[in-house]
Amino acid sequence: xxxxxxxxxxxxxxxxxxxxxxxxxxxxxxxxxxxxxxxxxxxxxxxxxxxxxxxxxxxxxxxxxxxxxxxxxxxxxxxxxxxxxxxxxxxxxxxxxxxxxxxxxxxxxxxxxxxxxxxxxxxxxxxxxxxxxxxxxxxxxxxxxxxxxxxxxxxxxxxxxxxxxxxxxxxxxxxxxxxxxxxxxxxxxxxxxxxxxxxxxxxxxxxxxxxxxxxxxxxxxxxxxxxxxxxxxxxxxxxxxxxxxxxxxxxxxxxxxxxxxxxxxxxxxxxxxxxxxxxxxxxxxxxxxxxxxxxxxxxxxxxxxxxxxxxxxxxxxxxxxxxxxxxxxxxxxxxxxxxxxxxxxxxxxxxxxxxxxxxxxxxxxxx
Numbered sequence: 254x255x256x257x258x259x260x261x262x263x264x265x266x267x268x269x270x271x272x273x274x275x276x277x278x279x280x281x282x283x284x285x286x287x288x289x290x291x292x293x294x295x296x297x298x299x300x301x302x303x304x305x306x307x308x309x310x311x312x313x314x315x316x317x318x319x320x321x322x323x324x325x326x327x328x329x330x331x332x333x334x335x336x337x338x339x340x341x342x343x344x345x346x347x348x349x350x351x352x353x354x355x356x357x358x359x360x361x362x363x364x365x366x367x368x369x370x371x372x373x374x375x376x377x378x379x380x381x382x383x384x385x386x387x388x389x390x391x392x393x394x395x396x397x398x399x400x401x402x403x404x405x406x407x408x409x410x411x412x413x414x415x416x417x418x419x420x421x422x423x424x425x426x427x428x429x430x431x432x433x434x435x436x437x438x439x440x441x442x443x444x445x446x447x448x449x450x451x452x453x454x455x456x457x458x459x460x461x462x463x464x465x466x467x468x469x470x471x472x473x474x475x476x477x478x479x480x481x482x483x484x485x486x487x488x489x490x491x492x493x494x495x496x497x498x499x500x501x502x503x504x505x506x507x508x509x510x511x512x513x514x515x516x517x518x519x520x521x522x523x524x525x526x527x528x529x530x531x532x533x534x535x536x537x538x539x540x541x542x543x544x545x546x547x548x549x550x551x552x553x554x555x556x557x558x559x560x561x562x563x564x565x566x567x568x569x570x571x572x573x574x575x576x577x578x579x580x581x582x583x584x585x586x587x588x589x590x591x592x593x594x595x596x597x598x599x600x601x602x603x604x605x606x607x608x609x610x611x612x613x614x615x616x617x618x619x620x
Contacts, residue, residue, distance in 0.1 A: 277581075279535030279565035280522055282438040283371055283382045283428040284342055292336040296579070298615025300328040300350065308353050323353050330613070342369045357397050361593070363390045369426075377429075384424040384442075390593045391417040407458040413510075415451030418594040420444055422516075439521045440537070446514040448595045453506055472507050474498045509599045514543040516591070522565075529571040536564050539591045549599050558597075558605045562586040569617065581613040 307320035328350030336342050348363040367386030397411045422444030430436040452470040459465070463482035468475045474492035482488070492498045498505045520537025539561050547557040563586070569579040586608050590597065597605065 277565060278424070278440070278442075278518060279520055279537045279563055279583075280533050280567060281384065281424060281426050281440045281520075281535070282436075282522060282524060282533075283369075283380045283426055284336060293334065293620045294617055295331070295333045295620075296615055296617040297331045298329065298579070298581075298613045300326070300330060300348070300611065300613045302326045302612065303610050306353055306355060308355065308358065310356055310358070317356075325353055326611070327351050327353075330615075340371045340373055342371075343367070344369075359392065359395050361390055361392045363593075364388065379427055379429045382426040382428075384426060385422075386424070387419070387421050389417060389419045390595060391415070409456045409458060411453075411455040413450055413453055416510075416595045417450070418446060418448045420446045420594070422518075424518075434526045436524050437521065438524070438535075441517070441519045443517045444515065446516060446541075446594050448514070448597075449511045450595070453510070469498075469506055472498075474505075509546075509549070510595075512543055512546045512598075514541055514546075514594070516541045520563075531567075531569045531571075531577075533567045533569075534565070536562070538562055541590070543597075546599065553599060555599075558587060558590055560587075561590040563591070575619045577617045577619075579613075579615060579617055583611040585609050585611070 301324055304325040305322050306325045308323040309317045309320040328348055330346055330348040332344070332346035334342065334344040343366075345366040346364065348361075350361045350363070352359055352361065365386065365388040367384055369382050369384040371380060371382040393415065395413045395416060400407060400409055422442050424440050424442030426438055426440045428436060428438040452468070454466065454468040457465045457467060459482075461482065464479040466477045466479065468477075472495065474497075476488070476490040476492070478488035495505055495507065498507075516539055518537050518539040520535060522533060522535025525532045541559050543559075547559065550557040564584045565581070566583075567579055567581040569577045571577045585592070587605055590605055
């Protein structure tokens with residue numbers, strides 16, 4: 254009774270359309286603070302993509318509402334930065350986002366926090382800094398109410414409760430000026446990632462017309478048959494162990510949707526400043542190791558994606574001495590791989606590998 258497959262497959266469908274911002278590692282640099290006074294900045298912005306979708310949610314009678322052209326991703330963020338002294342800087346960012354697919358819409362919250370220490374000594378105009386950061390993506394619930402057919406089953410709804418990922422990373426940054434107004438940075442780093450979810454449930458219909466409800470809470474699975482199906486008036490099956498879940502369902506979402514990973518990255522950027530203008534462009538490559546998860550992906554005959562290229566550019570114009578307006582663009586060779594880790598699992602791997610663009614615009618105030 255492998256009715257779990259359409260459940261996880263449907264989760265793959267709605268998660269694969271996400272386009273999200275991520276920590277702006279491509280623009281890592283050493284802030285040229287030269288005095289002991291605290292300097293702070295705060296920015297607020299609007300985030301969007303160049304991709305739209307004809308959003309047409311389901312009606313209660315099984316039909317669809319008239320399609321409305323909506324952005325596939327839309328969000329907002331607020332960020333802050335504080336130089337505690339010439340050597341220590343703290344910063345953070347908070348995002349709220351809405352993701353839209355053909356039939357469904359859902360919300361996510363993300364945050365980033367970091368502390369950066371610049372070594373007090375230089376070497377041939379090179380400055381060195383160590384940066385430790387945390388970042389995470391969460392959602393209270395991801396729901397899919399549109400119908401998805403998989404093999405002999407029709408999956409009519411799915412709910413993934415409390416999905417989240419948590420990352421910790423450590424970076425080494427080297428910066429130096431080349432000539433007045435022009436400087437460059439190189440960085441490398443390593444990190445740990447943890448992906449988890451609260452509980453999972455969904456409604457499934459077989460080709461014989463049988464209807465089932467599947468639920469997984471605290472590693473215990475349960476299958477309930479709704480009403481009459483052939484000669485079976487009602488079926489209720491409890492799967493209390495990992496082995497029982499695998500034997501009856503063919504897979505255990507606790508191991509497919511939850512995992513630990515490591516990653517490393519390397520990159521660099523160039524910063525140009527002249528008058529009221531500032532341009533900052535960076536690139537980095539990130540490589541992931543998810544252990545046995547990628548092996549299971551290969552066993553399913555799917556392609557495991559372990560690397561991602563990212564290019565980021567920020568252009569800012571000073572409206573006054575303290576206020577600036579900016580536009581930030583981001584190109585990703587793999588638009589999900591290193592942005593929202595909880596969207597990647599054994600059943601979503603074949604949905605990756607597509608490039609994407611993300612934009613942000615807003616104001617920055619320096620105090």
